[in-house]
Amino acid sequence: MIKIEKLNKKYHTVNGIKHILQDITLAVKAGECLAIIGRSGCGKSTLMNLIGGLDRDFTGSIRVSGKYLEKLSDEQISKMRGGKVGFVFQTPSFLQHLNCFTNLQYAARFSSSKVSDVDIERLFCKVGLAEYLKSFPDELSGGQLQRLALARAMVGDPELLLCDEPTGNLDAETGEEVINLLAQLKEEGKTILLVTHDEQLAMLADKVCHIDNNKLVEARS
Amino acid sequence: MRWQAVLALVKDNLKRNKLFFFASLVGVVTGVASLIVFLSLSNGINKNIVDKLFEDLPETRLKVSTDPLDFGLFNLAKPGFLKGSRLSEKLLRDIRKRKGVEKAYGEMIINFPAKITGTFFGHRVGTDLVGSGVDPQAIEEEFKGKEKFKYSKKGPVPVLVSYKLLELYNSAFAKMNNFPRLTEKTLKGFRFDLVLGKSYLGGKAAQGKIRTVQCELVGFSKSAIAVGITVPLEYTKKWNKEFTGKRSRFQSIYVDMKNPESIEENQKWLEDKGFNVATAKEGSSAAVRNSLLIITAILVGLSVLIMLIAAFNLAFLLFMMVQKRKKEIGLWRTVGATRKEISLMVSLEACITGLIGAVLGIVLGVLLAEIIDLAIVSKAGQVSYALENLVLYPWWIWPVAVFYSVFFALLGSIAPAYFAARLDPIEAMKG
Numbered sequence: 001m002i003k004i005e006k007l008n009k010k011y012h013t014v015n016g017i018k019h020i021l022q023d024i025t026l027a028v029k030a031g032e033c034l035a036i037i038g039r040s041g042c043g044k045s046t047l048m049n050l051i052g053g054l055d056r057d058f059t060g061s062i063r064v065s066g067k068y069l070e071k072l073s074d075e076q077i078s079k080m081r082g083g084k085v086g087f088v089f090q091t092p093s094f095l096q097h098l099n100c101f102t103n104l105q106y107a108a109r110f111s112s113s114k115v116s117d118v119d120i121e122r123l124f125c126k127v128g129l130a131e132y133l134k135s136f137p138d139e140l141s142g143g144q145l146q147r148l149a150l151a152r153a154m155v156g157d158p159e160l161l162l163c164d165e166p167t168g169n170l171d172a173e174t175g176e177e178v179i180n181l182l183a184q185l186k187e188e189g190k191t192i193l194l195v196t197h198d199e200q201l202a203m204l205a206d207k208v209c210h211i212d213n214n215k216l217v218e219a220r221s
Numbered sequence: 222m223r224w225q226a227v228l229a230l231v232k233d234n235l236k237r238n239k240l241f242f243f244a245s246l247v248g249v250v251t252g253v254a255s256l257i258v259f260l261s262l263s264n265g266i267n268k269n270i271v272d273k274l275f276e277d278l279p280e281t282r283l284k285v286s287t288d289p290l291d292f293g294l295f296n297l298a299k300p301g302f303l304k305g306s307r308l309s310e311k312l313l314r315d316i317r318k319r320k321g322v323e324k325a326y327g328e329m330i331i332n333f334p335a336k337i338t339g340t341f342f343g344h345r346v347g348t349d350l351v352g353s354g355v356d357p358q359a360i361e362e363e364f365k366g367k368e369k370f371k372y373s374k375k376g377p378v379p380v381l382v383s384y385k386l387l388e389l390y391n392s393a394f395a396k397m398n399n400f401p402r403l404t405e406k407t408l409k410g411f412r413f414d415l416v417l418g419k420s421y422l423g424g425k426a427a428q429g430k431i432r433t434v435q436c437e438l439v440g441f442s443k444s445a446i447a448v449g450i451t452v453p454l455e456y457t458k459k460w461n462k463e464f465t466g467k468r469s470r471f472q473s474i475y476v477d478m479k480n481p482e483s484i485e486e487n488q489k490w491l492e493d494k495g496f497n498v499a500t501a502k503e504g505s506s507a508a509v510r511n512s513l514l515i516i517t518a519i520l521v522g523l524s525v526l527i528m529l530i531a532a533f534n535l536a537f538l539l540f541m542m543v544q545k546r547k548k549e550i551g552l553w554r555t556v557g558a559t560r561k562e563i564s565l566m567v568s569l570e571a572c573i574t575g576l577i578g579a580v581l582g583i584v585l586g587v588l589l590a591e592i593i594d595l596a597i598v599s600k601a602g603q604v605s606y607a608l609e610n611l612v613l614y615p616w617w618i619w620p621v622a623v624f625y626s627v628f629f630a631l632l633g634s635i636a637p638a639y640f641a642a643r644l645d646p647i648e649a650m651k652g
Contacts (some may be wrong), residue, residue, distance in 0.1 A: 054555065054646045075559045077272050082557020093650065097237060106233075109226030110557035152556070 084111030086153030111156030145173025248531025253582020258561025284504030321483025327357025354457025551649030
């Protein structure tokens with residue numbers, strides 16, 4: 001599903017060039033769940049953004065679903081994001097003036113697959129928010145919002161889920177709701193890449209990698 | 222391109238930010254309205270006034286000129302390399318000798334700043350001068366009172382005006398200013414001052430001392446300039462030399478044919494010599510039309526300037542909107558929106574602003590044009606030049622207004638659309 005070879009990523013800072021990822025090589029099979037852990041600023045989120053095609057400034061090779069990201073145009077990568085990849089961020093962002101259902105409807109319009117209103121309703125049921133279809137995002141709790149974000153990431157039924165600290169802003173109880181949902185998605189055969197500090201969430205992964213000194217080290221498999 | 226998705230975002234955004242779009246509409250509406258007013262007025266004047274101003278000119282009168290493009294009030298100096306055949310005294314004599322020619326006379330425009338001032342029925346009036354000079358001999362058959370229309374070093378400058386000018390005065394000017402109607406008889410002998418070397422619009426002449434001469438209206442003539450004064454040729458020659466430093470030439474030669482059958486042969490003879498020949502009706506109206514065209518072009522230029530400011534304003538507001546929606550744009554990018562779609566979203570917002578601006582601008586423009594029309598026509602009364610409508614809306618004015626509005630709106634959207642499309646989704650998500 002994901003194959004990364006000799007990936008290098010650097011930033012230009014006022015103090016010169018800063019290497020954030022060096023010679024990263026990684027392979028994630030379809031249906032596998034990988035957790036990436038490491039201290040803040042080590043490059044975990046950067047790696048996730050590179051895999052999702054949000055960041056395209058790198059050297060080396062990233063292959064997602066058999067496609068080399070470095071060879072794709074912006075349009076092709078965007079369409080890949082709209083069909084094969086779903087994102088969940090630490091702080092989910094929604095359009096506050098639209099209700100939850102419409103928020104997902106808008107996202108569905110950019111999906112490469114055809115998504116009907118019934119499909120969206122099913123997603124609401126799946127994440128346990130069936131009663132909140134017409135609610136507005138500011139009426140939902142943090143845990144509910146993160147579940148809504150998971151539902152949005154699942155619009156179009158993507159093969160790959162990229163989750164950046166999905167429980168980072170949640171207390172233990174609501175975090176568990178999200179973890180359970182991710183476990184359910186894993187059971188369904190989704191490939192999941194988790195960037196986390198959360199030990200409990202990392203337990204969900206088949207494989208745990210650690211980024212240290214800009215290098216990726218497999219910590220547990 | 223997922224149009225449905227983009228259109229949904231555009232609709233939502235326009236709904237959410239009405240105030241922003243209303244603010245950006247002001248300039249666009251003003252620009253479109255000004256375009257409608259200027260074009261409809263110009264078209265109306267062309268069709269309802271210019272066409273009729275020269276309708277009385279005889280069909281057998283030819284106007285011979287050197288310039289294929291006569292810009293009337295805005296006669297442009299022809300570059301040296303383009304100067305060819307000249308309208309000389311010799312040519313005039315040759316024309317007079319031709320078979321079928323009844324008479325021919327040269328017209329020399331007063332081509333330096335001058336203005337007319339005077340007291341008219343207790344009111345101080347003044348206007349910039351449009352004037353020409355003709356050879357007194359050329360009009361002696363038609364004009365009775367020829368002894369008065371000649372060059373003289375002493376006494377007032379004799380002036381002729383056209384019958385059309387008297388008609389215009391009686392039907393419009395007199396009514397607008399509550400002045401009494403006049404007849405040829407009552408006007409004869411009327412005196413006024415002519416300031417040479419200075420005008421209201423043209424400023425000062427290139428050289429010569431500004432001075433005032435007294436003029437006296439000695440009569441009416443079909444050969445007089447339609448709107449303006451006509452003086453004996455000798456004055457024009459002398460004054461043009463005094464205030465421009467150059468020897469002036471005829472701008473046009475008018476040739477009256479004995480019958481329509483003589484036109485073709487003489488026209489060909491003149492054209493073979495390199496002159497531009499048209500009937501006086503066509504030639505004179507073309508000159509006025511060209512003047513009007515230049516005035517319209519200047520006014521449309523003003524409207525374009527308004528639209529450029531509107532486009533700049535729209536660009537600024539769209540930039541603000543993009544900044545405000547940075548996080549949203551980042552979000553749409555993560556769920557699959559392409560750069561082109563984001564760019565299209567901003568451009569469509571501008572395009573819709575342009576369309577709404579066009580509709581409102583057209584409504585406002587028509588309203589303003591009609592008010593102007595009403596104000597002028599009601600004051601002017603029943604001018605014989607059919608002032609039923611001073612403004613006319615040709616069919617093409619509507620699509621032009623829409624295109625004009627959308628074009629400038631899109632122009633204003635180029636930079637913000639580019640900026641929105643190039644936003645780094647990761648940075649944008651941070652807000």
